[in-house]
Amino acid sequence: xxxxxxxxxxxxxxxxxxxxxxPEVGPAQILVRHEAVGVNFIDTYHRTGLYPVPQLPSGLGGxxxxxIEAIGADVEGMAVGDRVAYCSGPIGSYxxxxxxxxxxAVLLPTSISTKDAAASLLKGLTVxxxxxxxxxxxxxxxxxxxxxxxxxxxxxxxWLKSLGATVIGTAGSEEKVKLAKSLGCQHVINYKTDSxxxxxxxxxxxxxxxxxxxxxxxxxxxxxxxxxAPRGLMISFGNASGPVDGVKLGILAAKGSLMVTRPxxxxxxxxxxxxxxxxxDFFAALSSGAVKIAPPAEYALADAATAHxxxxxxxxxxxxxxxP
Numbered sequence: 001x002x003x004x005x006x007x008x009x010x011x012x013x014x015x016x017x018x019x020x021x022x023p024e025v026g027p028a029q030i031l032v033r034h035e036a037v038g039v040n041f042i043d044t045y046h047r048t049g050l051y052p053v054p055q056l057p058s059g060l061g062g063x064x065x066x067x068i069e070a071i072g073a074d075v076e077g078m079a080v081g082d083r084v085a086y087c088s089g090p091i092g093s094y095x096x097x098x099x100x101x102x103x104x105a106v107l108l109p110t111s112i113s114t115k116d117a118a119a120s121l122l123k124g125l126t127v128x129x130x131x132x133x134x135x136x137x138x139x140x141x142x143x144x145x146x147x148x149x150x151x152x153x154x155x156x157x158x159w160l161k162s163l164g165a166t167v168i169g170t171a172g173s174e175e176k177v178k179l180a181k182s183l184g185c186q187h188v189i190n191y192k193t194d195s196x197x198x199x200x201x202x203x204x205x206x207x208x209x210x211x212x213x214x215x216x217x218x219x220x221x222x223x224x225x226x227x228x229a230p231r232g233l234m235i236s237f238g239n240a241s242g243p244v245d246g247v248k249l250g251i252l253a254a255k256g257s258l259m260v261t262r263p264x265x266x267x268x269x270x271x272x273x274x275x276x277x278x279x280x281d282f283f284a285a286l287s288s289g290a291v292k293i294a295p296p297a298e299y300a301l302a303d304a305a306t307a308h309x310x311x312x313x314x315x316x317x318x319x320x321x322x323x324p
Contacts, residue, residue, distance in 0.1 A: 003095030139164030
């Protein structure tokens, strides 16, 4: 098998393509031959050491889709040849093959391709826990979703629209503003030319918002708080611009008894039942047409460093996949 490894933390240049033996499959594991591998911001955090990996050298990536090539003796409900996807590790999906726990994989409906699954499962499950679990969005809600033209944002905007919400998005270029509007944002704010809190105040006639979904992090944290109505909820779920630090909790009281949560997906799919429920909720949104996945940008596995450069440089819209 071939895979991407890092021997130390750093920029994209630390990623190297190597050959390794395929590990043995344990009793509760499956061997998946990847047809497509998802590329996500968390992978850049592992590469830089912002989120340290368990040990070095290490693979990268936790999302992929493909075919089961081997199966452990204790695995039930799956068979060789089944199409599966996974997005919860172990780290090492930037590879032609990976051995994973069977309980971390989901069977794919026939209506969903492995490429679409690899491009969307992690992002789709992220959106699912944000808008269906932490803050169950209902018809008539007005919400703000940052980076509306990004991989998570493009799924969120469509799903939010299908739920009957009024969606305010942010984007950093006119091209991305147009994309966000085409997906269902009723209002899109170009954060490079406009003040997000001022525009939210105008759009809501001074009422502000009950919830803000913020995957950007440091650069938008204070602006997100300033968009919230008293007792509003700020969901900070990513660090695209760097981690939020140096915050004094008193600011939440001063700005209206606000609430902030910093969730991560793993705690919302920690059991087989929870993973299946979230996955099939997302698959239903895909199958119904409420959410459509744009063809992802494709990179060869050997070009993973370029994919990271493009992702971190915000040169892409939608999703990225590596093709082994």
